[in-house]
Amino acid sequence: MLNVVVCMEIVIDPEMPFSEFRIDRENKKPIPPPGVPPLFSPFDENALEWALKIKDNRECRVAVLSVGKTLPKAVLQKAIAAGADEAVAVEDPLFVHLGPRGTAHVLARAIQKMGRCDLVFTGRQGADWDGGVVWAGIAELLNVPCVTLARSIDVREESIVVERCASDCIEKVESQIPALVTFTSEAGELRGITLPSLIKAKKREIRRWSALDVGYEEREVVQLKDLFIPEIEVVDNYLIQGENPRDKGRNLARLFLDRQML
Amino acid sequence: MEGHRNVLIFGETEGNRLSPMTLELLGIGSRLAGALSGEISLVWLGGPMADSLGEGYGFGADRVFAICDPLLGSYAPDAYLQAMERMVAESKPAVVLFGQTDRGIDLAPRLAFRLETAVALDCIDLSMAPEGNSATYTKPVFGGKAHAVFSTNTLPLIASVRQGSFAPAEYDPAKLGEIISLDPSLEAALTRTRFLGRIEDEGLPLSAILTDATVVVSGGRGLKTKEGIDLLKETAGLIGGAVGGSRPAIDNGWLPGHLQIGLTGKRINPKLYVAVGISGSLQHMAGCMKSKTIVAINSDESAPIFKMAHVGVVGDYREVLEGFNDEMRQRAGIPGQGRLIDGG
Numbered sequence: 001m002l003n004v005v006v007c008m009e010i011v012i013d014p015e016m017p018f019s020e021f022r023i024d025r026e027n028k029k030p031i032p033p034p035g036v037p038p039l040f041s042p043f044d045e046n047a048l049e050w051a052l053k054i055k056d057n058r059e060c061r062v063a064v065l066s067v068g069k070t071l072p073k074a075v076l077q078k079a080i081a082a083g084a085d086e087a088v089a090v091e092d093p094l095f096v097h098l099g100p101r102g103t104a105h106v107l108a109r110a111i112q113k114m115g116r117c118d119l120v121f122t123g124r125q126g127a128d129w130d131g132g133v134v135w136a137g138i139a140e141l142l143n144v145p146c147v148t149l150a151r152s153i154d155v156r157e158e159s160i161v162v163e164r165c166a167s168d169c170i171e172k173v174e175s176q177i178p179a180l181v182t183f184t185s186e187a188g189e190l191r192g193i194t195l196p197s198l199i200k201a202k203k204r205e206i207r208r209w210s211a212l213d214v215g216y217e218e219r220e221v222v223q224l225k226d227l228f229i230p231e232i233e234v235v236d237n238y239l240i241q242g243e244n245p246r247d248k249g250r251n252l253a254r255l256f257l258d259r260q261m262l
Numbered sequence: 263m264e265g266h267r268n269v270l271i272f273g274e275t276e277g278n279r280l281s282p283m284t285l286e287l288l289g290i291g292s293r294l295a296g297a298l299s300g301e302i303s304l305v306w307l308g309g310p311m312a313d314s315l316g317e318g319y320g321f322g323a324d325r326v327f328a329i330c331d332p333l334l335g336s337y338a339p340d341a342y343l344q345a346m347e348r349m350v351a352e353s354k355p356a357v358v359l360f361g362q363t364d365r366g367i368d369l370a371p372r373l374a375f376r377l378e379t380a381v382a383l384d385c386i387d388l389s390m391a392p393e394g395n396s397a398t399y400t401k402p403v404f405g406g407k408a409h410a411v412f413s414t415n416t417l418p419l420i421a422s423v424r425q426g427s428f429a430p431a432e433y434d435p436a437k438l439g440e441i442i443s444l445d446p447s448l449e450a451a452l453t454r455t456r457f458l459g460r461i462e463d464e465g466l467p468l469s470a471i472l473t474d475a476t477v478v479v480s481g482g483r484g485l486k487t488k489e490g491i492d493l494l495k496e497t498a499g500l501i502g503g504a505v506g507g508s509r510p511a512i513d514n515g516w517l518p519g520h521l522q523i524g525l526t527g528k529r530i531n532p533k534l535y536v537a538v539g540i541s542g543s544l545q546h547m548a549g550c551m552k553s554k555t556i557v558a559i560n561s562d563e564s565a566p567i568f569k570m571a572h573v574g575v576v577g578d579y580r581e582v583l584e585g586f587n588d589e590m591r592q593r594a595g596i597p598g599q600g601r602l603i604d605g606g
Contacts, residue, residue, distance in 0.1 A: 012404075014405050028410075030404060129403045130404070130525075131383065132367060132371065133381050135371070136372045139372070140372065140375035141375070145339075145455050148367075149368075161458065166460075167520075168473075171459075172461060173455055173456065173457055173458060174458055175455040185513060222412050222416075225413050226410065226411040227411075228409055230408070235569070235572050236572070239573075240575045245575075246584060248585065249585025249588075250586065250588065252573070252582070252585075253589035253590045253593070261533075
């Protein structure tokens, strides 16, 4: 039986329009938009999808692990409804300023506490602070090899073969097990959730641990000094005119040719 | 590691020359070394030695190191990590700079956690206190919607730098030096992953074309169907451009992943960038902001891209591109080819 732990962060919807994005500069944090529920960071959903794909084809237990100050049950239940066997929430008011180092320590401790684990999956980076470093901390603390930016995995007897999205090609990399793998959007979106599975998931308990349960100690070495919305340089915009869209298209072509923009 | 005042740069080569990213790192590196009154070490890791490393001296490095070993011939993180640990011990840096490249974003966080020190990826600004006891950096967060400024007293800071954030170092042909070869004494047994090869798939040639193209035609969610890509390709063909897309175009399977332009895809800077059916999310704009001229074609006149584009066309993209293509063919003396798209 293969045991997979998927580390999933819960974030403010990253697809929210820029015009609705607000920050509390004094407290250096974003203001969650009213009426837009939090959700899993999209790259972490890609990671969960791959864990579930493995489970579709072999005996495999998939556990989801989240860390945060408050972790909404409804979001965690979505992972169970999608097919995860278990969700563990490490939740504590102490985590209000948890940075990448602290997050990596809490996740690594929690994974150890969860028992046998063959593969740890995460997204390539969180959709909030775009840090892209927590995975390395977990791998280093658990002392396991790590392959980043996966789009797919082939699980073999004692190893995995990962197709990795480099910027100009796909690389094939083999790794020993246990291992940590990070996923990118090319791994595919999380499968759809049916209403019956969601209703069933709502009856399931979420395992909750505190900072104390995982032996958390404050470890941050970086301080956030400022958070601000940069001014967008509004460009002097030249709008192409025309009778209709087709006519505008013709005028655009004329502009390109007459101004030698090509 | 208090009192360390040097700058260590992870150098990369492209076609046997120092990469443009590395020259930028040497540019910011010289500023930081100046503030710290320290030296710049440039290190290059690989199998056989790259010929042009000596030019690192001309671009401002005080010492250029090469660590060559068969284990470093292709990218193997565990072996690269051992070599970089060795290099940090040798050069005593206050800051280690990587490019925001495939290797940089993979190696920098590993090295930081291995050394139990601070790490920051995708920095767009970076400074060191002259006392050499703290570093401050700025990076885009929340998909580029905000910028965050951080500081740390835990050094060395391991940082990767976004391309285009700093001016490249200038070349001084009078500055010459010997390349210092270091034996990393790598332990093969510690290499737990193995590079098996590249998959020469659909994206590879197209991807190189996209990065080098002077004209790029790019599609997004607003294309609505995969057939929209055919129309884009026709337009690109007529104006000698390459085709790319924003993340929804890739997620919908309309284009292969290599052609994604944006924060987590390619960052390009063509002369002309034509964004079709792209709303202009900051994640996407991070990949094309440096284009000389940005043209937006979108049916939604309130789309944010119109604030960032130099030329805007409001209208259904199919009709706009059909009109555009007709005019281009006419001017070029190419007979009309009829419609590739029936509008459905």
